[in-house]
Amino acid sequence: MHAPHDDTTESWTDQAASPPKAASMVLCVDDEPNVVSALARVFHRERYRVLTATSAKEALGILEREPVNVVLSDMRMPGMDGAAFLEEVYLRWPRMARILLTGYNDLNAAVAAINRGEIFRYLFKPWDDDEMRLTVRQALERQEVEEERRNRHDMARRRVATLAVSNDDLEDRVAERTEELRRAEASLRRAHNALEAAYITTVRLFASLAETGVDPARGHGRRVADDAQLAALKLGFDTMSTRDVLFAGLLHEIGRVALPRPLRAKPEEWLTEEEAAQVHHHPVVAEAMLMGLPPLQGAALLVRHHHERFDGTGYPDGLKGEEIPAGARVIAVASDFHALCAGTLTGEAMPGHDAAAFLIAHRGTRYDPASVDAFLAVTGRDPVTGRRLNADAPQEVALRPDALRPGMVLAADLMTQQGVVLLTRHRALDQYLIDQLREFEREAGWHLEVLIASDPGGTS
Numbered sequence: 051m052h053a054p055h056d057d058t059t060e061s062w063t064d065q066a067a068s069p070p071k072a073a074s075m076v077l078c079v080d081d082e083p084n085v086v087s088a089l090a091r092v093f094h095r096e097r098y099r100v101l102t103a104t105s106a107k108e109a110l111g112i113l114e115r116e117p118v119n120v121v122l123s124d125m126r127m128p129g130m131d132g133a134a135f136l137e138e139v140y141l142r143w144p145r146m147a148r149i150l151l152t153g154y155n156d157l158n159a160a161v162a163a164i165n166r167g168e169i170f171r172y173l174f175k176p177w178d179d180d181e182m183r184l185t186v187r188q189a190l191e192r193q194e195v196e197e198e199r200r201n202r203h204d205m206a207r208r209r210v211a212t213l214a215v216s217n218d219d220l221e222d223r224v225a226e227r228t229e230e231l232r233r234a235e236a237s238l239r240r241a242h243n244a245l246e247a248a249y250i251t252t253v254r255l256f257a258s259l260a261e262t263g264v265d266p267a268r269g270h271g272r273r274v275a276d277d278a279q280l281a282a283l284k285l286g287f288d289t290m291s292t293r294d295v296l297f298a299g300l301l302h303e304i305g306r307v308a309l310p311r312p313l314r315a316k317p318e319e320w321l322t323e324e325e326a327a328q329v330h331h332h333p334v335v336a337e338a339m340l341m342g343l344p345p346l347q348g349a350a351l352l353v354r355h356h357h358e359r360f361d362g363t364g365y366p367d368g369l370k371g372e373e374i375p376a377g378a379r380v381i382a383v384a385s386d387f388h389a390l391c392a393g394t395l396t397g398e399a400m401p402g403h404d405a406a407a408f409l410i411a412h413r414g415t416r417y418d419p420a421s422v423d424a425f426l427a428v429t430g431r432d433p434v435t436g437r438r439l440n441a442d443a444p445q446e447v448a449l450r451p452d453a454l455r456p457g458m459v460l461a462a463d464l465m466t467q468q469g470v471v472l473l474t475r476h477r478a479l480d481q482y483l484i485d486q487l488r489e490f491e492r493e494a495g496w497h498l499e500v501l502i503a504s505d506p507g508g509t510s
Contacts, residue, residue: 073099078103105127120146149169274384277428337350459502
């Protein structure tokens with residue numbers, strides 16, 4: 051029912067998310083007792099109090115008595131199914147985090163349930179233990195952030211209310227309270243930015259996990275996301291559109307996890323007609339997987355259409371020209387470039403200048419001309435030959451943690467030997483992060499090398 055235990059992966063998961071409060075309570079609901087027991091075992095090393103129920107009715111009774119933080123429910127249950135049960139939980143206890151367990155065959159029903167019951171996340175059965183633990187931790191962290199936000203909001207309202215208590219020294223009081231509100235707003239803004247940064251890091255982690263076991267694809271999503279984001283900025287995309295491109299670049303091939311393993315990395319030109327029909331459906335599957343998460347709905351549309359071609363010969367919908375969303379056109383260029391370099395598109399890996407020449411040769415037919423031009427510009431390639439400009443200029447240097455200094459900027463994602471992202475490209479280092487990297491190297495027992503940009507303002 052669940053994935054094998056992996057101490058290395060769990061160790062990093064423990065670092066990737068802050069440990070929950072000791073009083074956190076999780077309720078697991080499934081009509082099969084052995085499944086409930088398996089769910090409870092997932093959290094046996096966590097500091098949670100785990101409750102179980104084998105029906106929606108029993109679970110509602112527990113919720114009336116216990117201050118549960120997170121409820122996990124199976125989709126298919128007799129009587130009241132998981133969707134109806136979580137919708138009832140939302141109506142009665144809206145602040146409680148709700149997670150739905152579902153099978154691939156129930157995907158459409160799960161998406162509908164997410165909309166009705168404001169579900170935090172859905173996970174497929176059989177589940178992955180580490181993903182389950184991480185999802186519950188993130189749900190608890192979001193509860194804490196929301197509670198802090200409500201408390202700060204209430205505090206701000208109370209402070210404003212005190213302004214009406216007395217008119218004595220009104221100008222001084224207004225100035226003082228205004229400054230306090232300004233600091234509260236700045237604090238909320240920092241908390242929001244930190245939450246958004248954590249969300250992006252989580253998406254990068256999931257993208258990395260989705261590529262695990264497909265060696266030619268390892269790191270593909272990160273490379274595509276980084277280059278596509280820069281190209282989107284070059285094209286003048288606004289902040290939200292650029293963020294959609296970043297998320298879509300990271301997750302654009304996530305639908306391949308539903309394909310048979312031999313097809314996941316098989317070059318497109320080697321596919322039989324029957325295999326091509328299966329592969330051409332993966333963007334639709336990916337869109338359905340992502341649409342239930344509000345921050346990813348814009349990215350989901352780009353994921354669906356990143357295999358469309360400018361001349362209308364792509365898939366899944368045969369869109370052409372400007373019918374294709376602008377972000378999807380950018381991702382198509384970045385994705386095919388890195389797939390050509392890795393050999394996952396044609397079956398034979400190409401050097402970078404040949405891959406860029408392929409883009410130029412298909413500019414206006416397979417690819418959007420403006421997207422090709424922007425990609426070549428941000429990756430420093432000649433728009434005619436595809437070769438790098440200033441290729442001899444130093445771009446990065448590899449340093450051990452003891453040689454790192456605050457202010458240095460990562461030139462590439464820093465990953466563990468298992469392919470898990472520790473820190474992302476362009477991250478500026480501070481003393482705290484440097485100390486953490488040194489400690490991680492000592493605990494992991496292997497030499498860590500960090501690629502640092504030679505020009506802190508540049509890219510690798």
